[in-house]
Amino acid sequence: MNPAVSFRGVSRHFGEVRAVDGVDLDIAEGEFFAMLGPSGSGKTTCLRLIAGFETPTAGDIRLFGESVAGLPPYRRAVNTVFQDYALFPHLSVVDNVAYGLMIAGVPKAERRRRAEEALAMMALPGYGSRRPSELSGGQRQRVALARALVNRPRVLLLDEPLGALDLKLREQMQDELKALQRKVGITFVFVTHDQGEALSMADRVAVFNEGRIQQVGTPAEVYGRPRTRFVADFVGSSNVLPPALTALFGGPPKWASLRPEALRLRPPEGAPIIGTVQGARYLGASTRLVVDLGTGPAPEDRADIAVLLPGGEPVPQPGARVGLTWEPAALHVMGAA
Numbered sequence: 001m002n003p004a005v006s007f008r009g010v011s012r013h014f015g016e017v018r019a020v021d022g023v024d025l026d027i028a029e030g031e032f033f034a035m036l037g038p039s040g041s042g043k044t045t046c047l048r049l050i051a052g053f054e055t056p057t058a059g060d061i062r063l064f065g066e067s068v069a070g071l072p073p074y075r076r077a078v079n080t081v082f083q084d085y086a087l088f089p090h091l092s093v094v095d096n097v098a099y100g101l102m103i104a105g106v107p108k109a110e111r112r113r114r115a116e117e118a119l120a121m122m123a124l125p126g127y128g129s130r131r132p133s134e135l136s137g138g139q140r141q142r143v144a145l146a147r148a149l150v151n152r153p154r155v156l157l158l159d160e161p162l163g164a165l166d167l168k169l170r171e172q173m174q175d176e177l178k179a180l181q182r183k184v185g186i187t188f189v190f191v192t193h194d195q196g197e198a199l200s201m202a203d204r205v206a207v208f209n210e211g212r213i214q215q216v217g218t219p220a221e222v223y224g225r226p227r228t229r230f231v232a233d234f235v236g237s238s239n240v241l242p243p244a245l246t247a248l249f250g251g252p253p254k255w256a257s258l259r260p261e262a263l264r265l266r267p268p269e270g271a272p273i274i275g276t277v278q279g280a281r282y283l284g285a286s287t288r289l290v291v292d293l294g295t296g297p298a299p300e301d302r303a304d305i306a307v308l309l310p311g312g313e314p315v316p317q318p319g320a321r322v323g324l325t326w327e328p329a330a331l332h333v334m335g336a337a
């Protein structure tokens with residue numbers, strides 16, 4: 001089966017700026033796919049290339065096996081939900097949702113029926129006559145989703161769709177978006193700089209940095225087996241160990257990552273590794289400790305490592321000497337630097 005979206009050697013340069021730089025990527029039909037990366041890493045430009053709002057300076061983009069070179073946005077089987085929702089303030093909710101159908105020449109009665117159907121699916125029945133200004137942030141988000149789905153795209157593109165919502169609503173909408181994708185069964189590609197959001201929602205994640213993809217994989221793969229130091233640093237809160245520390249933890253003298261939750265405290269007597277607690281940060285369900293494993297008094301001898309203590313465990317005071325144990329399988333040696 002052809003991938004829903006495929007990139008081959010795709011670049012988009014703006015003068016000197018390599019917004020997207022030689023990207024190869026396949027997104028399968030029906031996947032919930034996340035593009036994750038820091039600000040300016042090229043995620044939005046990739047989305048705009050798929051939608052047809054940008055043209056590649058090099059490379060080939062295919063949707064369901066067909067090249068989209070030269071195809072304007074409205075001829076592509078994709079639709080976009082923008083971060084600011086881009087609703088028309090002077091139109092009612094139902095007219096906002098039906099707008100694309102009107103442009104496509106769908107007769108009025110059918111437009112209305114399909115718009116009401118889409119609003120019902122987004123749990124917004126009866127809201128059709130309101131203006132966007134009379135809705136909450138979460139409701140506006142649902143209207144934007146209804147509008148994007150009403151003309152039945154095969155791929156839905158979502159640019160930081162939850163960015164404007166507060167934390168509680170964000171978590172609720174994460175669950176709703178997952179459920180929605182299962183219900184409509186189409187491919188979702190969403191852009192986020194929030195690693196928690198990408199890991200909890202996506203079937204697969206592409207991690208971007210400086211216009212390039214550093215790694216593509218399932219959340220468990222990019223979290224547990226980061227290929228590069230950038231991925232280890234950006235995804236989760238990993239300890240990135242220089243070769244000397246990796247050796248201390250029983251690995252080869254190479255760069256490695258070790259998740260803070262794979263480390264456990266024990267009494268220092270007879271422990272394989274001993275350190276000094278530098279500080280503790282209470283996180284609610286857990287506490288993040290920073291332990292200095294350095295051996296000498298000079299600042300460059302310091303080697304801090306983060307340890308995640310499950311809630312309920314006693315938290316040692318700064319200055320306390322602690323021993324460490326770890327799950328050897330959690331020590332992940334990286335290839336490329």
Ligand code: ATP
Pocket residue numbers: 014017018019020037038039040041042043044045046193
């Ligand atoms: P953010 O999360 O902040 O939206 P992003 O990962 O989506 O970031 P892009 O918006 O794709 O990143 O931008 C990638 C790079 O390309 C940035 O350096 C940006 O300034 C640059 N860029 C994007 N669009 C243009 C443009 N139209 N003209 C010039 N430079 C651009």
